[in-house]
Amino acid sequence: MxxxxxxxxxxxxxxxxxxxxxxxxxxxxxxxxxxxxxxxxxxxxxxxxxxxxxxxxxxxxxxxxxxxxxxxxxxxxxxxxxxxxxxxxxxxxxxxxxxxxxxxxxxxxxxxxxxxxxxxxxxxxxxxxxxxxxxxxxxxxxxxxxxxGESLMFMITDTLRVGLLTDHVPVKDVSTHITSELIEQKIETVYNSLKKDFKIQKPKIAVLGINPHTGDNGVIGSEDDDVLRPALHKIKENGKLVFGPYAADSFFGSNNYKNFDAIIASYHDQGLIPFKTLSFGQGVNYTAGLxxxxxxxxxxxxxxxxxxxxxxxxxxxxxxxxxxxxxxxxxxxxxxxxxxxxxxxxxxxx
Known part of the structure; x- marks a missing residue:
């Protein structure tokens, strides 16, 4: 062998x-x-x-x-x-x-x-x-x-891991792609990857909102309240340590990302701009879930x-x-x- x-x-x-x-x-x-x-x-x-x-x-x-x-x-x-x-x-x-x-x-x-x-x-x-x-x-x-398997774009370094609900999707189509089923699937993929691929026994996962300020109670869009929050609530009831949705604009600048084993962004640039800003030249694109x-x-x-x-x-x-x-x-x-x-x-x- x-x-x-x-x-x-x-x-x-x-x-x-x-x-x-x-x-x-x-x-x-x-x-x-x-x-x-x-x-x-x-x-x-x-x-x-x-x-x-x-x-x-x-x-x-x-x-x-x-x-x-x-x-x-x-x-x-x-x-x-x-x-x-x-x-x-x-x-x-x-x-x-x-x-x-x-x-x-x-x-x-x-x-x-x-x-x-x-x-x-x-x-x-x-x-x-x-x-x-x-x-x-x-x-x-x-x-x-x-x-x-179920693929997921997972950007990783030793201290930062960012997954995506949607990856190469035009911004105008993002909200229509994000469904309860997709959210559950992607979080399950990240959760399993953290356990199997990164030896984290009880992963803590943060999820970023779809709209600015996670919709401001429906003032800037209803997707966070109608789709994202209910899906996260269901996942939490099953025992996973999943938190959010968090407003994306302050999440990384406040260093809140350091409190989690992985962050899931709603769309490509929401996750990759902060990831590459913090780790450019050291980051890795990993296709998790396969x-x-x-x-x-x-x-x-x-x-x-x-x-x-x-x-x-x-x-x-x-x-x-x-x-x-x-x-x-x-x-x-x-x-x-x-x-x-x-x-x-x-x-x-x-």
Whole structure:
């Protein structure tokens, strides 16, 4: 059986014209990370050789055409294509988008077949990936279709975790998407993730209001009173420590967020603006609720600095380590719940 420390981390290359290749190289320049995992980059030997030359990297890639041929202690490159690719940093290109999807699909297939243990995705361009065969607004929606479970965008650091009731939804449609069923589902997903993925036995969860000042008793909208409060009351009656709704404008500035294990925002910018303000460059986007572990950095393709050697790899590095920690926590949780008398996880994990 494979030892727990040899966790196989699959990496989708993302947009080849963005900063993905650079942050991947910078992350694995420090060979000590290979003591914790075995990386497999889903791309092509030619593309990675281009990055190595351009960024003067010292990494020696190990090229493979089958996952069972990977080498532990090395940075593996799984060849998803043999076609030549013209990489032009900073340029939006639909052909480059197609290669990003080839990488993602190959990595996801390996994840589903347990050939890799976790998936870390480098940034994509949500516009140039669109095609007749791929009509998803991003990674999360695609993985929600391909993997089992109820997906939730969960932005995480060591001290802050922010989940979303709605993610890539136009602001004008947010209130129509938020239903009692959705609220219960998302809170259940966050609650279970905190227990299984983060080892928090009795999670405390705060929920932010939909409208300014949570509606001011109906003066600024009725959704908080008609939908959100009743749903939270029902969840509390079932024994979960769920609090709110809180007015979003003062919640983070007052440091109230420090009193909770997770915060659930009603819509994308309500949660991600304060999260990225407090933790930019260190945060991780985690897709909670699925039967597999997927993380990504908290930033995009950054075309404006692509190819210039200026990209900060810290968020991507945190995504790798977060995926490893969450995977180990899940293994530990499964072992403890399947054998309650066992106090510690075994050295072998399967």
């Amino acid at each position: 494979k030892q727990e420390e040899n966790i196989i981390v699959g990496i989708s290359i993302g947009d080849l014209n963005g900063i993905g290749g650079e942050i991947i190289l910078k992350t694995f320049e420090d060979s000590r990370i290979l003591d914790f995992c075995t990386p497999v980059i889903f791309a092509s030997a030619k593309a990675m050789a281009f990055y190595k030359t351009h960024f003067k990297s010292q990494i020696n890639f190990y090229n493979i055409n089958a996952i069972d041929k990977l080498s532990h202690g090395k940075v593996n490159v799984f060849n998803c294509w043999n076609d030549p690719v013209e990489i032009e940093f900073g340029k939006e290109d639909i052909k480059i988008g197609a290669f990003a999807i080839k990488s993602l699909e190959a990595a996801t297939k390996a994840l589903k077949h347990n050939e890799i243990d976790v998936l870390v995705t480098a940034p994509i361009n949500k516009h140039n990936i669109q095609s007749e065969d791929f009509k998803f607004p991003g990674h999360t929606d695609y993985l929600a279709q391909e993997l089992e 039967d597999k572990v997927r993380t990504s950095p908290d930033h995009g393709t950054a075309y404006e600095i692509a190819g210039k050697g200026k990209a900060d790899e810290n968020s991507f590095k945190e995504a790798v380590f977060s995926a490893i920690r969450i995977y180990k926590n899940r293994v530990s949780y499964q072992q403890l719940t399947s054998n309650p008398l066992k106090k510690a996880p075994r050295k072998d994990r399967r």
